[in-house]
Each structure stands twice: as C-alpha cells, then as structure tokens.
Amino acid sequence: MVYNLLLEKFGHQNWWPADTPFEVVVGAILTQQATWLSVEKAIKNLKTKVGLTPKALATAELHILEECIKSTGFYRQKAKRLSEISNYFYKNYGNDTSMSSFFDSRSLKTIRDELLSLDGIGPETADSILLYAGNKLILPIDAYTLRLLNRLGYNLSRYKEAQNFLQSKLPNKIEVYKEFHALVVNLCKNNCKIKPSCSTCPLKNICSWHRSK
C-alpha cells in the first residue's frame, strides 16, 4: 500500500531530531506555519541563549524568547505560548526534559485532553507531541495528509475521520506511525508540488493527479 510505496522510494526519514521530549514540544509549537529550517535556527538560539528546559523558558523574559524565535514567524504569539506552556509543565511536572511524569502511567485520552487545554496546542500539535515526544500510538493528521487522502479518492475532510481511517489501515506500531507522517510530509513537499505528472512520484499509479492527466 501507500506506506510501502513511500518507504521504498524515500527510505527512512529519521524524523523529529531532538535531544529530549521537551525539545519536541518546543519544536511542535514553533513549526506551526513555518519551515523546519527556520525552526532549527530558533531551537539553536534558545539552546545557547536561554536553555531548553521548562524552567529556563518559563522564567525567560518574553522579548528574549521573541528574539530567539523570530525566524519562525508569528513570533510574539509563539513566544507567549512557549512561555505559558513551559510554565505549566514546570509548575505541574517539574524541570524535567524527559517529561516522564507527564507521559507515564496515565491514559492517552487524559494526556491528550491536557495538551489540548493549553493555549497554542491544537489537534495536530497535540498528536505530534504524543507520538514523537511521548511515544504514544497516535497518528498526527496535517494538511498534507488530508490532501493526499483526497487525491487517492477518499473523501475524508475531518481530522478525526481521517485519523481513524488511517490508524485502521496502518500496522499499529509506533515506528510505522512516525515514519508514515514523515513520509507524507516529504512526499508533498518534494514531489506533489511538481504538478502535472512527475514520473518519479512513487504514487503515480494510484494518485488522481496522475490518473487525470
């Protein structure tokens, strides 16, 4: 199926390079409407000028955070959210970048609802954090994934609907979920931009873009 075609073509993506789960949380906020390149710069700035721990970000002045993350866009909004979210984790779960007391020994729904209650974390960001920081079996759905499903002929426009569908199709393994989400992003970024019919696209035999040409 699609997963195998993509994996065969692009190989393992080795996704979400981060030293700690807390770094994944920070990256997840910063990458909203931003390229990963700009996020890397911002993370580097935060590491050298502030420190990538809940306490450091929670106690840093806003204008310092803003300066560090400017490259990712929406920097005032994101700086405020980073500060508040860091403060939340610091106060409730301590200055622990592994975030084990947050992720461990609680139900998936409990953790997800808690993430969603924070300002700046919606469904996609929450699920990315759960999968890539918490190693939970849940698949984030982004605009690319919805677009791809559409082109494959599935009319699934709602988040939950698409998520249930794909989770029922994919092997229920955390590594597969991580890889699949990364592969879809890779595909849409590098291939599906080239519109008419790209001969190198691994989905050329099943994707409607290619069929209609």
Place this chain on the structure above:
DNA sequence: TCCCAGGCAGGGC
C-alpha cells in the same frame, strides 16, 4: 514579485 510553510484561536453564522 508573490506565495506559502509540518496551525491555532476566536469570531460569525
């Protein structure tokens, strides 16, 4: 120059 990136929240309807 123009467009959009690995979205989210808040409003109107």
Place this chain on the structure above:
DNA sequence: GCCCTGCATGGG
C-alpha cells in the same frame, strides 16, 4: 459544526 481572519517572517 464549517468558514474566515489575524498572527509575521524568510526562502524559493
């Protein structure tokens, strides 16, 4: 529930 808008910068 769905659709629109503000949020803002940088790279192709």
